[in-house]
Amino acid sequence: MQVFKKIGLGFAAMLASLNAFADYSWNFPEPVTPMALDTLHVHNKFMLITMVIFVVVLAIMIYSIFAHRKNKGYKAVEDKVPSTAVEIFWVLVPFVILLLIDFVIMGIPAYHSVVMMEDTRDKATMVIKVTGSQWRWQYEYLDGEAQGIKFVSNLTTTADEQHNVAEKKENYLLEVDNHLVLPVGEKVRILMTASDVLHNWWVPQFGSSRVAVPGFIRETWVQVDKAGTYRGQCKELCGKGHGYMPVVVDAVPMEEYKVWVTAKKAEIAKAGEIKEMTKDDLVAQGKGVYEKNCAVCHQVNGAGLPPAFPAMTGSKIALGPIFGADGKYLKDSHLDRLLNGKGVMPAWKATLNDTEIAAVITYERQALGNAATVDPIVQPAQVKAARQ
Amino acid sequence: MATHSENQYYVPHGSIYPSILSVGLLSLASGFIFNMNNLHFGKWMMYLGAAIIIAMTFKWMGSVITESITGQYKSWEDKSFRIGMIVFICSEVAFFAAFFGALFYMRILSVPDLAGYDADITPYKDFLSSWPSLGPGGVVLGNEYVPPANFKPMHWNGLPLINTILLLSSGATITWAHWGLIKNKRNQLVIGMALTVLLGITFLACQAMEYHEAYTEMGLTLGSGAYGATFFMLTGFHGFHVLLGTTMLIVILIRCMKGHFTPEHHFGFEGVAWYWHFVDVVWLGLFIFVYML
């Protein structure tokens, strides 16, 4: 028994040391939407019920374990065969209690939560569309003053942080370049879809999560009641980058939101402008685009991960011709691959703008160990033309 | 060997066939996988595996037949085989249920869903729900759902109807043969079985023609969306079962001619007959849900 005592003490010590993380959440994080609040209540209530059941059941059993032992000289008692009436009583009473627990005490609040969760349209004041793709989220505002705003949100945690070379920053794996911005207090209807495989858009503090299914449209809603920045993650296994597509949402007061909308629109308009660029400008901008979007698969140095992900360095496509004699782009050319994708390689025409595509192509052709001589650079105007 | 009385259960002695059979399956499966992934040495593994499987099945069934005709199996063993066969057929029903489930799911849920979204948010704007459906990828344009020019669904009243008649009559002939067996009329038995085999083979030939027509003239392939996938998978797996059934029927026919079965003792015959009836019933399901509706 000495040993068990020791183990017990060790166990207690471990539990006590857990107090060191007292600032930590032992439960759902602080809810900021009506849905999350409701979910938290339901969760707490159910946990309590199940714990009571557990303790009661356990207490009876543990009592029995200590009382009815052979080494205490306890003799087994024959279970009497009860009369039918008694038996029916003993079957019915627990059943009624259980039915009550399952379908009334737990069932009714659960019913209301479901109805609330699925009611995505009623009183919704704006609609956004969220598209999951390997491995980034894309947001599009479908109505209101923000209509037309559309951007991609990429992980910004660096490879060095991930590989323990650099110090990990505070929001390790939970930081992106473009946050989704929502006004506080508005019910936002969210349409969810995906471009390649299943993803799941989830922010724990919002209490809503929904699978994004390619080709189909699923819905959910949020109404953030408290300003702040909220972080979540993709929750459906979507390939090797599954752990690297966080969701970051800024909830801001309406006035601030309006300011953001105006600024964002201006920014997008500026980025969309088509102008002639020099090779160096293209390469410089292309490096950023590449590292943000392409390096997950083709690697920062362009070596790829063959056989699944081809290398950019020395790639026949990245060095080969893009435009035919008629000025149209060729099938299976560098530009074709970027606009339309192929198999696992995503299509980028909906995600990147003309300048970005031109820049990343030029970057791949003139950096990463490549120096293409045919069609050495691509201009945004050429991409724009190619889209038609 | 005839020392066993009715109250002994026959436990066969060790047999190497099952474990070699498993090796054959391993070889077939991995060969198939390699082959599908463009590693063509897989083909040879498949041939080897298939050869092993066929050889072992013959050996194994051979010992069962030997044990049967030397009188090892009495009514007790007979009952085991019967229950076993029934359960096996149940598992086959569950297998087909998966594909029927897929058919219903697509017709009732996913095709209408895909057609039901607001035009400004779905990638499939002009897709209208209808059946047979190639899915939104099959849309040609315009307001109406227009399947690709040469696509036609399979009609029920041509070959399929003939096939239905063929299979139903084969169900009758095998029952007729069974009566012959019970009444110990050898001629009726053999003729009935031979007819059944013939009907089975004709069915397979018709189905081969149907597939040929689908691929060459109707533009109906495995890739033809929801309709093509369910059509070929359901009828294909059914056809595969007919093929197996016909093979077994041929074996049984030979055994009938050799006089293996007695009016009292013929589980081998009945097991195959049940299987054949099961294949029959599945066809009726197919005829109704795949061809007619």
Next chain:
Amino acid sequence: MSTTTVAHDEVHHDHPSGIMRWLTTTNHKDIGTMYLTFSLVMFLVGGAMVLGIRAELFQPGLQLMNPDFYNQLIGVHALIMIFAALMPAATGFANWMIPLQIGAPDMALPRLNNWGFWLLPPSAILLTLPFTLALFGIGDGAIATGWTFYPPLSVQGGIGVDFAIFAVHLLGVSSVMGSINIIVTLFNMRAPGMTLMKMPMFAWGWLITAFLLVATIPVLAGAVTMLLTDRHFGTHFFDAAGGGDPIMFQHLFWFFGHPEVYILLLPVWGFIPQILQTFSRKPMYGYKAQVYSLWAIGALAVVVWAHHFFTAGMPVPALLYFMYSTMAISLPLAVLFFCWIKTMWKGSMTFETPMLFAVGWIILFGIGGLTGLVLADVAADAQYHNSYFVVAHFHYTLFAGGIMGIMAGVYYWLPKMTGNMYDETLGKWHFWLTAISFNLTFIPQFFVGLAGMPRRIPDYALQFAEFNMISSIAAFALGLSQLLFVYVIIKCVKGGKKATDKVWEGAEGLEWTLPSPPPYHSFTEQPVIK
């Protein structure tokens, strides 16, 4: 059925020895032993993989492996543990004990039985081969979609997915063959006088398991076949462009997958009451009620599948239906819990290792089951789903409910199977070490799950670090404890105190009337039950 029976097994021939004995055997005990050994080996293999996972999760950052390899490990870990460790263990017991318990000469279809086992090693090879092939530059490793095969990810995946599909096919054939055999044995081989309602509870558990297997495994086979044709033959079952739906795969998969969890536990729910009655020296309480409850669970099992993808989007009535039907499973389970505890109540209990495992099992499985009940709530499931809360839930049911249940069975029947007593002290050590390190591994996972850590990620945000560290350390302790288990078994097989026929003072049932170990041909004469 006849009254007296002689098992006939060509007694005149001698049995081959060495490897040929095992390759060719039709003896239910030999086959049972092979199943159990295979299960133990695969448990270690699956466990070794998960130690890799836990080592990677020890701290944030990528230490040991790239994310793709991580994804391969979790999927193969799960497939191995479920299909190659837990299911074969239950089948092994079925082979060993069902003929003994019902007074049969052997299993009804012995050659089929042999085949059922020998399908397993090829499947295990198919599951693990891609790892090796990748070393030689063929393909990019094993299936990386988790054990659930969800398309379109699995359509995108490499050769490993094909290997897993065929592994599942062979495992499925094996299970269906095993089930046919068990159903036939139970219907046709019972000793005279043993009516269905006198069958041992273990036999009942297995009968319902076998029905569930026959009804659902073929559906899984169909689902992965569609996946295969989507991958290689151009069909569009799971592709919107052709009118298909990725979610349809989830329906098909979980139509099998949910019954599967009861397939894993029904045999355990069968023998746990037998262990309880043995060590309480008192007949099991509520035999009939337990049988009906097992049936109720079996029936409910096939109608609740969609609770695994509540967040995939379903109409409200469907959500409500699946929520309430899932909750209803707690009713028959409550009956079972009640009967188990009532069996112990006012017994004369002793706590040998099997009893320790059985009691520990009740507590830990209780936690697993009750957390399952909470998961059934659709709205809250939006939070729980695919978080570590679910991971903790199913390890409480699968490891505590499944593996620890099996361990109870191993200790209970090992003396009968080997003829030697195991080392009681070491057995108790094994129990306590397992129970404690198990809880330390998985309790923290409840907390990280609630706090918002998704499952199936190789690297995580900093706020989850401490709990993961505890979990990883404890997982290694858990792993080491299992080496003790292996040692106890080997020691017992090699020798030890001779076991009596009855082994346990309170043991009841036909298997305890035979010598330990039972003779090669168990019942040369079928006993008559009054």
